Amino acid sequence: MPEPIRWVEPTSLLPLRWGFHRSRLLGGLVLIIGGGVGIAGGSPFANWLLAAGTAAHVAGWAVIPSAGWRRVVAMCLSTLASWFLLTGPRWLGILALGYLGWLLVRHRPLVAYVTAVFPIAAAGMVASRAPAYADMLPALAIEGTVLVLSAWVARMLHQTQWTARERRRRARAARRGSASGESQPGSR
Numbered sequence: 001m002p003e004p005i006r007w008v009e010p011t012s013l014l015p016l017r018w019g020f021h022r023s024r025l026l027g028g029l030v031l032i033i034g035g036g037v038g039i040a041g042g043s044p045f046a047n048w049l050l051a052a053g054t055a056a057h058v059a060g061w062a063v064i065p066s067a068g069w070r071r072v073v074a075m076c077l078s079t080l081a082s083w084f085l086l087t088g089p090r091w092l093g094i095l096a097l098g099y100l101g102w103l104l105v106r107h108r109p110l111v112a113y114v115t116a117v118f119p120i121a122a123a124g125m126v127a128s129r130a131p132a133y134a135d136m137l138p139a140l141a142i143e144g145t146v147l148v149l150s151a152w153v154a155r156m157l158h159q160t161q162w163t164a165r166e167r168r169r170r171a172r173a174a175r176r177g178s179a180s181g182e183s184q185p186g187s188r
Contacts, residue, residue: 005163005166005167005170007159007162007163009106010106010107011025011065011066011105011106011107012065014065014066014067016065019063021065024063024064024065025064025065027060027063028060028061028062028063028064028065029060029064030060031056031057031059031060031063032056032057032060032061032064032078033060034053034056034057034060035052035053035054035055035056035057035058035059035060035082036053036057036078036082036085037053038050038052038053038054038056038057039053039054039057039082039083039085039086040053040082040085040086040136040140041053042086053082054079054082054083057075057078057079057082058075058079061074061075061078061101061105062075064105066104066105066106066107067107070104070105070107071105073101073104074098074101074102074104074105075101077097077098077100077101078097078098078101078102080094080097081094081095081096081097081098082098085136085140088131088132088133088136089126089127089130089131089132089133089135089136089139089140090127090131091127092122092123092126092127092139092140092143093119093120093123093124093127095119095123095143095147096116096119096120096123099116099119099147099150099151100113100116102151103115103116103151103154106151106154106155108154108155108157108158109157109158109161111157111158111161112154112155112157112158113154114157115150115151115153115154115157116150118146118149118150118153119143119146119147119150122142122143122146123143126139126142126143127139
């Protein structure tokens with residue numbers, strides 16, 4: 001019986017200098033979202049909140065397990081997007097930059113980047129129905145849900161692509177083994 005194909009998140013295989021993969025991923029995600037909320041809650045009268053939110057947002061991207069250059073690119077894109085959201089729901093589409101940064105940091109293949117269409121389309125629909133700044137909280141809730149679902153779809157695409165490649169690789173190896181006359185494990 002062939003060994004089952006088991007997919008592993010690519011970033012979990014990276015050697016880390018400190019901490020553990022899951023704790024850094026979850027801690028970074030909490031800091032990224034919390035920092036974004038801090039930036040969104042800021043105003044000219046609460047500059048400290050803008051500064052604290054930006055610092056938390058940047059720190060979140062810094063601790064996510066990934067290659068260093070990927071974190072820097074994602075950090076810049078996402079921080080820019082968070083600051084642009086201060087103008088209201090009409091700029092919700094700019095969250096796609098942060099989403100693209102997430103895909104980059106999670107080492108997703110190019111086919112997964114197609115899922116960026118979902119947050120952009122949702123932002124257009126939400127912004128057309130909720131143009132006032134007072135509608136920002138429900139607009140962000142809807143857009144955040146679409147972002148999470150899109151990330152799951154991107155992960156499934158990545159997993160499906162990897163599994164198909166692994167099956168093809170194993171099939172080629174089995175054909176080479178049988179062509180050279182080697183016995184397969186489990187065969188008599």
